[in-house]
Amino acid sequence: MTDSSFKREINRVAHELSLIYENLIAPTVNVELEARMTIPFIESFEGDERTITYFRCPDFPSLTIRKPENKTNIIETKELVEKRVIENVTFALSIEKTYTEFSFRNSLIPSITRTIRRKRIRNQPNIDITEENGIFTVEIEFNNKNYNEIFDIIKSYKVPFWPSIKPKETHSSEILGVVLSNRYFNYGWCISTKADGVHVLLYCYNKNVIAIDDSGRIFNFCESVSLQNIDESEDVYEAELMQNEILIFDCLKHNNKNVTEYNYLERLRFVELDKYCTNKIMRVKPIHEFINFEQFCKAINNAQQDDVFSDGFILTSLGPRTSDVFKSKEKPTVDLLYSKGFLFLSSEKISTRVSKNDNYPFIENCIYEFSLDLEPIKQRNDKIIPNYYIPPEVNPFMKIAKSIGVPCLRYHHNKIKYILLQKLPKKSTLLDIGSGKGGDLSKWNHLHFSKVYAVDPDLELRNVPKFVVPIKDYVQNIPPIQFDCVSILFVPWNKDFLNIIEKAKYFILATMDYPSNYECNCFKCEVEDDNFKLHIPNSQTALDIQEKTIDIKKLIKYLNEKGWKYEEINFPLTFASEDEKILSNMYSFYFFELKSAVLK
Incomplete structure (x- = not known):
């Protein structure tokens, strides 16, 4: 800003x-x-x-x-x-x-x-x-x-630029959503190592340097410079304070000018290592650019070879400076507040969380870093507040690069569901078959359906907005209700669905209609006659799927005879491994519309 x-x-x-x-x-x-x-x-x-x-x-x-x-x-x-x-x-x-x-x-x-x-x-x-x-x-x-x-x-x-942007620890789907978004895609991205030091801003004035960490602690590298000189600083760098060196990874001010609107590579070129005096070696942290999946994997591999004491990776846009900076750690940790024997996240007023180590010398109302099994690691004097949440996913960058749990395909399928739902009329009533835990709630809300009947025998909605009517049952057993649209998205096909579809005017379908025998590290698909088995390790929803293959040509012919027209949605998966692309090609996506609805 x-x-x-x-x-x-x-x-x-x-x-x-x-x-x-x-x-x-x-x-x-x-x-x-x-x-x-x-x-x-x-x-x-x-x-x-x-x-x-x-x-x-x-x-x-x-x-x-x-x-x-x-x-x-x-x-x-x-x-x-x-x-x-x-x-x-x-x-x-x-x-x-x-x-x-x-x-x-x-x-x-x-x-x-x-x-x-x-x-x-x-x-x-x-x-x-x-x-x-x-x-x-x-x-x-x-x-x-x-x-x-x-x-x-x-x-x-206010101190200019302080406190600095903190990298977010999030899940692979959000990372892919940001990386592939239109506002950043033209700039490209880069991967760098997450240096395990103290995150600081360097205020450089008259050949001398002051560093301020995230908690406000001040590191003065020269007695002649004080905090009052910060407003007069000629250059401001973002860096990691290591034991014997300072790793610079961004320039926010150069020659008294705010340069945060410049692209990242331009900002790095403004760094002048020999201009200022400190008792530590100063160098620029290596970065590795990418714009496609193959380059992303190469960037991860190259970052692992960098001469930096690291505990993970950082993802940064090559465009102007933004708050969308992400981190990924092989061994995620969480910063918690210790109070009266319990460990608190920032947003919590109540906690039953306790340390795994009863003998650790905790200090009341101080912040400590813990492993995810709550083993204390160290006190965090450089932290102002504890984390807001427990890291949602372990090492998401590596999961993307290694296709662990097919994260690129899962993100792609989620985007396709939104494209299909967009084709249905606004303010219409939707019957969704196989709603599960309500992963599409936000899509329904954003697309302004007047009412959604969420049907699933194992329904477990995280929350139930007013426009959603939960029905925990098989769709064959639902009472007589009125609806305009039906969605069947990645749900095993059942011929009884036709009785439901024929009561609607619009119908969207996402299905595996072309399964093939294939085995790799990230999935295994076996086809026998008109049945298939799909196993995706490290996946919550596809560990052991067994389904009857839908005869899509027969379905299209039947619906056409009943007065329906259809459109196949072609939306190829591009940012993914070759194995994920092969699995993606086994799926198809369709939008059906009753011809009489078109005439009206």
Whole structure:
């Protein structure tokens, strides 16, 4: 985000929330409107120490409930009304109430205890700086009368480019979705090693360097340079601070100019290694470009040969700097907050998660890195907050490269389902056969079906929106219902489906109609007469499939005689291994439409 757009967004949100604030003001209600932002470490900070105990209330799970140490028999509650986030600035509008212990009659369960230091900087608007476990935050409490001062206050504390973008740990389908999206595909991508060091921004000024890590810790490589020189920095680099060297992998500012809108390769060419003095060797981290699947696999192999102490891979767009940076680790870890014997993700108020090692010397309210089986690895002093979620997939980059669980084909099939569903009329009623766990819920919602009957004898929907009617049964047993469209997507064919299809006007089908004998590391297909067996290791849905092969020509002829026309959807799989492409060619995709519906 440019400086001008950042200013515009801050002013817009502050103004919008101040209007809501004004409407919420009432004699018995205390409305709090604040902006919070993490700032770098402050030397010789002196603040008033206080301990706050937090509770949860089963009757009111949305309330934040606390007991301040210095207020005997007082309970304070806070309920979030509105939250907005712009880069690292969080706006929060809340309603606060104060009770005596005797007047708050609901049961309370102790949650966490925090010890902080707080210092009031100024009043109207109120500015406080708090410190907790070495992490500093500026908090600005404002209202509908002074909201227009917020940007200038934030600007006075904000460090350019800090905190930096953090690589996301996600699953292979999201990675493929981003890599193959139109907005990035023309630029291409690159793979690099994920260096196992401390992630920092380097602020370079007058031949000297200051580094700031993600938690705000400052590493000064020259006594003559201080934090005040950051605004005067000529160059800003993103890097990994290793034991004996600094690995630079991006340039954000060059010769006093913001260069984040430049392409990645151009930004790397701006790095000047001999321009600044540090006590560590500085070098640029190698990157490996790719635009197709074969080059992706080669980039992974080449990155493994790089002379970098690594614990995984990083995926970065070769276009202008964005937040879409991904990481993949062979041995995924998770950063959790330790509090009263339990381990918390960032979004959790309740946790039953405990460390596998009872004897580890944990410090209360500190963040630690754990293996996925909760074996403690190390304390993370460079972390501001714990992870928001457990890594969803182990080493997704390698799974893509090795076709483990056929991730490229799964992503491709998911995209084809969306293309097929798009062909059905908007606001129509859909009967979906074989809905399973509701993997297509988001597609149904996005395509604005007025109603969807989700039918499956083993139906396990993760959630049930109002427009979805779950039917946990075989489709042959459903009661008389009205629908316009039928979808049968990767479901074993049954001739009884014809009775259902003939009640509709539109019908989409995804099916394996051309199976063939083939065996490789990622799948095995066996054909015998008009039956086939498909086994895909490391797959949740295709470990052992046995089906009768559909006679697609016979089906098309039958429906044509009943007044249907059809269109075969040709959408070849391109970003995948040769084995996945062979499996993909065994499937076909069709859109059927009743001719009378066309005439209408």
